[in-house]
Amino acid sequence: MKTNMKFHRLFITIVTFALVLIISACGNEDTSPETETEGEANNTEVVLDSAMGEVTLPANAEKIMAPYHEDALLALGVTPVAKWSIGQMVQDYLEADLKDVPGIEWNLPLEQVLNHTPDLIILQNNMDSYEGTYEDYNKIAATYLMTEEMVADWRKQIETFGIILGKEDEAQKVLADYEEKVSSAHDQLSETLGDETVAVIWTAGDQFYLFEQNRHSAEVLYSELGVNQPTLIEELGVAAAAWNPISVEKLSELDADHVILLALEGEQGIQTLENSSVWQSTPAAKNGNVHIINDPSNWTNKGLIASQQTIDDVLSVLGE
Template sequence: MKKNMKFRRLFFTIVMSLLVLIISACGNDDASPEPESEGGTESSDVTLDSGMGEVTLPGNAEKIMAPFHEDALLALGVTPVAKWAIGQSVQDYLEKDLKDVPSIEWNLPLEQVLSHEPDLIILQNNMDSYEGSFDDYNKIAPTYVMKEETVGDWRKQIETFGTILGKEDAAKKAISDYEEKVADAKEQIAEGLGDETAAVIWAVGNQFFLFEQNRHSAEVLYSELGVKQPKLIEELGEADAAAWNPISVEKLSELDADHVILLALEGEQGIETLEKSSVWQSTPAAKKANVHLINDPSNWTNKGLIASQETIDDVLSALVK
């Protein structure tokens, strides 16, 4: 009897041990295989043409720096590791998304760039404005230099950034959504404004800058939204990117626009100057009380998807009743 009991216990122990081994083996079969090598992430790298020739960039970058082109990053849902600034001046229209992001000076001092420990740096094609060279920045992190045509076209920027960051679908959607916004706004303007003309003036201190037809976001106003240009804007022709000279109040007397969008920070001296100027008060827009003051010029003095969206909102608010 005692021998049978011992045999049963031994048999039970052996069976339980075998079950544990079988379960362990099954668990190992279900587990994901270990990567063969640490180089497995290389498949996500991106090779594309740039202003410095063909480059290969990491497809898994998280700490990205694209000074002055944060608009394109934000349009793709990416927050940069640092934001462009000149002293205390930043791109105000982006501050709702970037208020907690540290600044980096416009000329990209190497020590500042290094302090942010970027995984990827995206630069403009004009390297002369930077403190360091391409090689200097490329030693800190893989660096992409945009081509000239990419710098000047925010749609190409978003497409390029989308390729670099593996966000091609997000880039397509962002541009598609924008085109829908333009089409809707254009219809509202055609109905509400008709053939009335509009001009944009930026007051800086006591100086006045009249936007040519393609100067910054004026291109949105005229080319995309179809707002009619007054004769003086037509005569100015296309903007000279290298120069933008102020216009005198006396010259503004020739501005025959039905509406004027006046860009000026709150309390800017130029606002009072125009209010007190009999020359200005004799212009069609002033006579009709169609001078529309906007206190944040920052989206108007830039080109980008978000800048353009906010410009459209400003135009609708000012010109469509």
């Protein structure tokens, strides 16, 4: 009898222990998928500040629209669903990557935006140029409004786009690679130019626009590459919002050692300068140091790719 009782107690102990193990195993199986689900949920959204305050955006957007800021998208390896345009005019310096991407008008007509069915829309903070309101676009797709500071600083754009698109590592890499490019070009130009000065002029039709020290990609030339400014550009100071043409007579005061002349092939302004005794008397023209570049588009934009191409242009005409 005692033996049976011992056996009975042992049997109960074994069964109880087995049930504990089973329940424990089932508990582990139940909690594991919940943890994964929570992790997956956290990865589907991005919360960050914008010009509209804190916003929540999808982290897995594939069809992205960032009109006029395609430079930052392409720098991160992302092709937009549509590209900024004014009629047939586009950002030419990006066309190698965007030639097959349809255009969307600069004022973002709501119907056109709808037709492209974006998952994410990234806009500038000033909405005045757009046809719709923030609320209109946000009804079509999650919409992020850049801050004024971000619009003015392409580095901040890349960093923020990297966060939105889950490409933070890529953003840091392309920015670091760019700084290396700047450093190398700076050293090269210090050797080839020394103290010589450089001016940049864009001719469109028969009008001439002299770049101030911070106008578009001239900031790369002067602030990043350390190239010296001629006196006339120093006197112009920082760029105003309106960019007015300068007369050939005023260009007679340009004492630059070198001039980078941005002009499409066959532009009338080139002929005008060649036939102008006033222009021919300037130091750069007299010494044969007027360097023509036939694609102005990267010079009249700001962005990582625009800046890279500007550095390449400068090295091609002044780096040897």
